[in-house]
Structure formats: C-alpha cells, structure tokens
Amino acid sequence: MAVILLTGAAGSIGTAVAPLLRAAGHRLRLLDLVEPPAASADDDVRLGSAVDDAAMQEAARGVDLVVHLASHASERSWRDIVDVNVESTRVALDAAHLGGAAILLASSVHAAGCVPSDEAGDGMPRARPDTYYGFSKAAAEALGDLYADRFGMRIVSARIMTFGDRPHTARARSTWLSPADFARLVEASLDVAPGNHVVWGVSANTRRTVDLAPGRAIGYEPQDDAEDHVDALATELGLDSPADIRPVGSDPLGGVFTTHPLGTPGP
Numbered sequence: 382m383a384v385i386l387l388t389g390a391a392g393s394i395g396t397a398v399a400p401l402l403r404a405a406g407h408r409l410r411l412l413d414l415v416e417p418p419a420a421s422a423d424d425d426v427r428l429g430s431a432v433d434d435a436a437m438q439e440a441a442r443g444v445d446l447v448v449h450l451a452s453h454a455s456e457r458s459w460r461d462i463v464d465v466n467v468e469s470t471r472v473a474l475d476a477a478h479l480g481g482a483a484i485l486l487a488s489s490v491h492a493a494g495c496v497p498s499d500e501a502g503d504g505m506p507r508a509r510p511d512t513y514y515g516f517s518k519a520a521a522e523a524l525g526d527l528y529a530d531r532f533g534m535r536i537v538s539a540r541i542m543t544f545g546d547r548p549h550t551a552r553a554r555s556t557w558l559s560p561a562d563f564a565r566l567v568e569a570s571l572d573v574a575p576g577n578h579v580v581w582g583v584s585a586n587t588r589r590t591v592d593l594a595p596g597r598a599i600g601y602e603p604q605d606d607a608e609d610h611v612d613a614l615a616t617e618l619g620l621d622s623p624a625d626i627r628p629v630g631s632d633p634l635g636g637v638f639t640t641h642p643l644g645t646p647g648p
C-alpha cells in the first residue's frame with residue numbers, strides 16, 4: 382500500500398484511474414482546482430492550484446509518489462502554456478523533492494509529435510514537439526533530467542499517447558493507453574530507481590509503432606491491446622470491417638496536432 386498524490390485529479394485520467402488505484406489498496410490524495418468527481422470518502426481531497434508552491438508542498442508531504450497530471454491538456458497560448466504547464470512541473474518537482482517522493486510526470490506523445498510514426502524506432506526518439514503544448518512536455522522531460530541529475534530523484538516521464546476507455550480513432554489503434562495500463566504504469570513508478578526514466582505511455586497494442594522496452598525496463602508491463610476493440614472501432618468509424626481502418630504509416634506521431642495553428646486552443 383502506498384500514498385499517492387494525483388494532481389489534476391478531476392480530469393479524464395485522474396477520474397478513470399483513481400478507482401483502480403484505490404481498488405489496488407493505495408491511499409489517495411487528490412488535488413485539483415475543482416472537486417474531483419471520482420473522489421471517495423477515503424480520499425484526502427485538496428482544492429488548490431498546482432502552481433501554488435505552498436499548497437503543493439503541503440499536498441506532497443508524506444506521499445510515496447506524486448502523479449503530476451495537472452496541466453492544459455492541449456494547445457493554448459504561449460503564456461498559458463508557460464504559466465501552467467511549465468510552471469506546475471517545476472512546482473511539482475520541488476514539492477516531490479522536499480517530500481522525498483518519487484514523481485510520475487505526465488509527458489505526452491506531443492513532446493515528440495513531429496517524429497514520423499514509422500521512424501519512432503527502438504528506444505525513445507529525441508523530443509520534436511508539435512505545438513507549444515508539446516514543447517511544455519519536452520520541457521517537463523528536461524526538468525526531470527535536471528532534478529534527477531542534481532538531486533538523485535526518482536522520476537518517470539511518461540509520453541502518454543491516447544488515453545481512453547477504448548480506441549476511438551484510427552490512429553488510436555496504434556496509440557491507445559487503457560486506464561488499467563496507466564494504473565500499471567503508476568504502480569511501476571512507485572519502485573523506480575533514481576534517474577529520469579522517459580517511457581511511452583501506451584498499451585501493448587499489436588499495431589503500436591513505439592518501443593515498450595524503456596517501459597519494461599522500469600517494470601511497466603502493459604496488458605491491453607487495441608486489437609481487442611477493432612470491431613467496435615470500425616463500427617464507430619462507419620467502416621465495413623477492421624481491414625478498412627487506415628494504418629498510421631508514416632503519419633507524424635502527433636497526428637492532427639502537427640498542423641494545428643500554434644497558440645490557438647485545440648484541436
């Protein structure tokens with residue numbers, strides 16, 4: 382049993398994963414600007430901002446792991462991205478450092494969104510952000526290096542691909558991350574060795590184009606596969622059969638983000 386702080390706990394990932402972590406026996410501290418819908422009576426709920434040093438240091442006291450999810454989760458103005466995404470990552474790292482906790486940083490595929498899917502290759506490609514949002518995730522990974530190298534912290538930077546109950550787009554046949562696999566990644570992060578471990582946040586999809594080895598090196602063994610949902614996906618896309626689902630080929634990992642206007646909310 383561990384004590385885990387989830388920032389951004391009211392969002393889609395926090396809402397889906399909190400019940401799984403609770404069921405695995407962990408005690409949860411949930412921080413968000415708004416009341417987390419998945420909170421239970423057993424959770425310690427903190428309403429506050431992830432850019433507030435005092436609130437974050439208080440929330441991280443006595444926890445084993447900080448899971449830093451709070452951020453703008455798609456493109457915003459440069460100012461908003463820097464003030465929330467970059468700033469909250471620094472605040473979360475300081476809070477975890479002071480509290481002696483490990484930390485899982487929610488990076489994103491968009492940190493490397495301009496890498497062609499068929500060139501993602503073995504290991505982790507270097508950051509090639511597709512948006513200011515993607516830049517903030519590359520910055521989070523770099524801050525992770527700084528805090529691991531300077532302070533010996535235990536850090537996982539997870540390039541989350543497409544989180545959801547099941548794949549809902551053709552691209553997600555390759556990029557889907559299930560709630561149960563994200564919970565597995567959180568549990569692997571509890572015991573991680575010192576260093577900043579950059580891994581893909583992706584399920585064991587047959588059609589994935591990225592490497593599971595960096596995740597396996599920290600004990601992350603995803604179990605779910607988008608292929609188990611292809612019939613529902615084909616129906617949702619209005620196709621006759623899964624064979625008609627368009628493969629990602631050489632599409633950039635970041636999909637539509639790579640052509641979205643910089644600094645404009647969306648896509």
Ligand SMILES: NC(=O)c1ccc[n+]([C@@H]2O[C@H](COP(=O)([O-])OP(=O)(O)OC[C@H]3O[C@@H](n4cnc5c(N)ncnc54)[C@H](O)[C@@H]3O)[C@@H](O)[C@H]2O)c1
Pocket residue numbers: 388389390391392393394395412413414415429430431432449450451452453454455465469487488489490540541542543544545
């Ligand atoms: N969902 C995905 O497929 C996906 C993919 C890649 C990366 N990510 C990353 O994972 C994290 C969680 O994603 P999500 O889909 O749950 O996002 P979401 O937008 O559903 O939730 C984000 C949460 O963060 C909170 N938040 C924002 N600013 C805050 C602040 N200053 N203080 C406290 N809370 C704040 C919001 O209130 C919200 O509840 C984000 O960092 C996102 O960039 C998500």
